[in-house]
Amino acid sequence: MLSPRRYKYPLSRSVTVGGVELxxxxxxxxxxxxxESEALSYAAGxxxxxxxxxxxCQIVSVATGISIDSARxxxxxxxxRIVSVWSEVQSDSVPDLQRLDAAIRLAVMDDxxxxxxxAIAHASESxxxxxxxxxxxxxxxxxxxxxxxxxxxxxxxxxxxxxKVSRAWLQRQLGx
Amino acid sequence: MASETVRRVxxxxxxxxxxxxxxxxxxxxxxxxGILHLSVGELLDAHMEARREFQRRAIPADEWSSxxxxxxxxxxxxxxxxxxxxxxxxxxxxxxxxxxxxxxLTAEDRLYFLACYxxxxxxxxxxxxx
Numbered sequence: 001m002l003s004p005r006r007y008k009y010p011l012s013r014s015v016t017v018g019g020v021e022l023x024x025x026x027x028x029x030x031x032x033x034x035x036e037s038e039a040l041s042y043a044a045g046x047x048x049x050x051x052x053x054x055x056x057c058q059i060v061s062v063a064t065g066i067s068i069d070s071a072r073x074x075x076x077x078x079x080x081r082i083v084s085v086w087s088e089v090q091s092d093s094v095p096d097l098q099r100l101d102a103a104i105r106l107a108v109m110d111d112x113x114x115x116x117x118x119a120i121a122h123a124s125e126s127x128x129x130x131x132x133x134x135x136x137x138x139x140x141x142x143x144x145x146x147x148x149x150x151x152x153x154x155x156x157x158x159x160x161x162x163x164k165v166s167r168a169w170l171q172r173q174l175g176x
Numbered sequence: 177m178a179s180e181t182v183r184r185v186x187x188x189x190x191x192x193x194x195x196x197x198x199x200x201x202x203x204x205x206x207x208x209x210g211i212l213h214l215s216v217g218e219l220l221d222a223h224m225e226a227r228r229e230f231q232r233r234a235i236p237a238d239e240w241s242s243x244x245x246x247x248x249x250x251x252x253x254x255x256x257x258x259x260x261x262x263x264x265x266x267x268x269x270x271x272x273x274x275x276x277x278x279x280x281l282t283a284e285d286r287l288y289f290l291a292c293y294x295x296x297x298x299x300x301x302x303x304x305x306x
Binding site: 072073 | 297
């Protein structure tokens with residue numbers, strides 16, 4: 001079973017387009033909204049389909065790190081190929097909260113690294129504080145990870161009187 | 177993990193010098209022309225330039241002018257996609273200006289070239305990714 005700590009980092013996947021390997025990463029909601037605003041600004045007055053194409057170029061630019069001019073040099077089929085990978089990455093980066101909670105609670109109890117991570121999360125004032133980057137750059141999956149980790153650590157390690165569940169119940173939640 | 181055949185370039189170097197060009201005969205002329213696979217930026221340019229052309233002519237872009245706007249957009253696309261078949265890129269367009277394309281392309285020519293474009297590139301798959 002994969003460690004729940006993978007949700008701590010923005011998920012990414014490689015795709016090869018035109019012989020060039022690009023790394024496509026998940027984006028925060030702010031980054032997606034900003035891409036939409038940029039598209040509406042650039043393609044003001046254009047049809048919905050053209051605004052949508054420009055929006056996809058903006059998203060690909062942010063998700064891969066290539067410049068927006070380079071993104072506009074892609075053909076439509078290349079663009080859609082990258083977007084389909086991004087869409088999978090974006091979707092996979094958001095965890096099932098119940099399973100994540102169960103996995104983290106097990107890890108906080110069993111894994112020193114996660115327990116230490118939990119202590120840092122508990123001490124942090126916000127997700128931005130924990131990750132050391134602006135909230136606008138934190139993906140939904142990362143936010144979920146920090147929230148669940150912080151709560152689990154607080155209940156299991158700090159308060160000790162919070163909701164406790166058995167190891168067997170946790171493992172059932174994880175399908176083990 | 178990338179295969180050894182993947183060409184690694186800087187992230188912002190992604191502007192392939194090699195463009196896909198299909199060769200077709202311009203019906204009724206016997207002339208061979210190239211149909212260039214347009215980038216998203218070029219498609220956007222054609223779309224926005226058609227609207228700017230309407231603004232210059234003070235024609236409102238509404239339901240009454242939508243057919244004429246579509247024709248202008250097709251002209252803009254044809255201007256960009258018709259190239260010298262041996263040049264292989266956008267530097268050697270068949271028409272020097274959009275005005276020339278507008279004057280010399282008939283409605284049938286525009287539809288024919290755009291149909292050729294769809295046939296050549298509408299369902300294209302990147303061969304190196306297969």
